Amino acid sequence: MDGNGRWAHGKGLERLNGHERGAEAVRDCVKGCRELGVEYLTLYAFSTENWKRPKAEVMGLMKLLERFISKELPELNAQGVRLQTIGRTSDLPESTRAALSGAIESTAANTGLTLVLALSYSSRVEIVDAVQSLAREVQAGRLNPAAIDEAAIARHLYTRDYPDPELLIRTSGEMRLSNFLLWQLSYTEFYITDTLWPDFRKDDLYEAVRAFGKRQRRFGGI
Ligand code: FPP
Numbered sequence: 001m002d003g004n005g006r007w008a009h010g011k012g013l014e015r016l017n018g019h020e021r022g023a024e025a026v027r028d029c030v031k032g033c034r035e036l037g038v039e040y041l042t043l044y045a046f047s048t049e050n051w052k053r054p055k056a057e058v059m060g061l062m063k064l065l066e067r068f069i070s071k072e073l074p075e076l077n078a079q080g081v082r083l084q085t086i087g088r089t090s091d092l093p094e095s096t097r098a099a100l101s102g103a104i105e106s107t108a109a110n111t112g113l114t115l116v117l118a119l120s121y122s123s124r125v126e127i128v129d130a131v132q133s134l135a136r137e138v139q140a141g142r143l144n145p146a147a148i149d150e151a152a153i154a155r156h157l158y159t160r161d162y163p164d165p166e167l168l169i170r171t172s173g174e175m176r177l178s179n180f181l182l183w184q185l186s187y188t189e190f191y192i193t194d195t196l197w198p199d200f201r202k203d204d205l206y207e208a209v210r211a212f213g214k215r216q217r218r219f220g221g222i
Pocket of ligand 1 (some may be wrong): 001003004005006007019020022038043044045046047050061064065068092100117172197
């Protein structure tokens with residue numbers, strides 16, 4: 001969800017105003033995904049690298065997330081959205097963790113759309129965590145190293161319960177992955193748009209899905 005800062009700067013506003021407007025884009029895209037029948041939507045909301053930002057911006061983002069959850073929870077439930085997170089959420093402030101765990105519990109039985117928020121997320125850290133977890137199983141004698149295959153690694157990633165993404169949308173024209181789902185995106189289709197995230201709406205999502213529909217996916221075959 002890139003471009004919040006640039007959107008705000010372009011309007012002479014504070015960066016946090018861009019994030020606030022970005023939360024409106026989240027609301028609209030969740031509705032769009034429900035309409036399209038998308039089963040999983042993963043939003044890269046906060047990376048481990050984002051902790052390097054000024055404290056006021058970091059805290060502003062955490063409070064925004066808390067407000068978003070408390071305001072949107074009834075609507076998420078009404079739309080059958082199940083909320084989940086990936087990342088080292090233990091790094092988040094206590095009040096943010098409490099808001100998240102309340103919403104995760106409240107939406108746990110919903111079956112419409114799984115909305116996964118990547119928070120304090122780093123794909124390399126995720127892979128490190130998976131390797132450590134596999135090594136512990138080997139050390140305990142529960143896993144033969146020769147049995148470590150792609151499926152075993154996938155089972156140890158934070159995303160173990162979700163399918164690999166079919167489509168990656170990156171806003172604001174940036175052409176990099178920024179430490180996002182490096183393993184999982186191996187055969188994902190990329191869609192890059194110059195639209196800044198705060199301006200991204202359902203129509204832009206439909207456009208991305210239309211473009212995805214025209215792709216020929218060969219997964220390395222012919
Ligand atoms: C990247 O844009 C965006 C973020 C680091 C934060 C994303 C958070 C939101 C959209 C807030 C709401 C989230 C939820 C889940 C309710 P940037 O700040 O790096 O933009 P720039 O590259 O233009 O500076």
